[in-house]
Amino acid sequence: MxxxxxxxxxxxxxxxxxxxxxxxAVRAGRANAAVLDKITVDYYGSPTPINQVASISSPDPRTLAIQPWDSSILRAIEKAIQTSDLGINPQNDGRVIRLAFPQLxxxxxxxxxxxxxxxxxxxxxxxxxxxxxxxxxxxxxxxxxxxxxxxxxxxxxxxxxxxxxxxxxxxxxxxxxxxxxxxx
Structure with a gap:
């Protein structure tokens, strides 16, 4: 060239x-942490990607578990996911947020x-x-x-x-x- x-x-x-x-970021029915890449959470006044404030794991093919390093932002993460266009309702157990991906x-x-x-x-x-x-x-x-x-x-x-x-x-x-x- x-x-x-x-x-x-x-x-x-x-x-x-x-x-x-x-x-x-387009989810294909499997749990993929990349779907969270564009979702930011308000962390001490600045929008921060979820993967920078929490560990994200996939305990099974249809579930993502989000465990924040600072438990005080658990609610903020939950709210950010709810207001995103992800279309999945997060389940918060007080320590970890779980996202269950339904069959498409x-x-x-x-x-x-x-x-x-x-x-x-x-x-x-x-x-x-x-x-x-x-x-x-x-x-x-x-x-x-x-x-x-x-x-x-x-x-x-x-x-x-x-x-x-x-x-x-x-x-x-x-x-x-x-x-x-x-x-x-």
Missing amino acids: NEIHKPYDQKMQKTIEVIMSDFA TEERRRELTKQVRKYAENGKVAIRNIRRDAVETYKAMKKKAEITEDDLKEYEKEMQDLTERRCKQIDELAAKKEAELMAV
């Missing part, structure tokens, strides 16, 4: 990493599949925006006579190829996540 594309490729890779973390219904699977497709489409839009920025930069370079017309055409084609590869990668990740959702 041409050196000139490197910063744009790195931005595209970061976009894919964000999509992968979004996909991980067909309707819920379809909703989650739509959510995965939305994340994938947003990712592809972000990738295309990166391509647009790159092409604008290349055109500005051509205008300043830093590169030739032939260079411009070559860079645009290489950037288009890179964009198509990254979009294909997003499609593959989305298809894998959708298959995981429908197979549970």
Whole structure:
């Protein structure tokens, strides 16, 4: 790959990493601590991710146990989970919060599949925006006579190829996540 594309490729890779973390947060019927990654709890006045104030374990495939290091924030964690879009009611026994993940219904699977497709489409839009920025930069370079017309055409084609590869990668990740959702 041409050196000139490197910063744009790195931005595209970061976009894919964000999509992968979004996909991980979509629960597939199994207990997965990643579903809690986006939920924050008010801890001494600042929003803090749950995994930074508690240990999270999975005693069985359908349950997560959240044990805060400071028991005074147990209620705050419970409230944060209730107000999130997780759709699971936490059970608080005074020391540990348990989340029981129900079996996914067909309707819920379809909703989650739509959510995965939305994340994938947003990712592809972000990738295309990166391509647009790159092409604008290349055109500005051509205008300043830093590169030739032939260079411009070559860079645009290489950037288009890179964009198509990254979009294909997003499609593959989305298809894998959708298959995981429908197979549970």
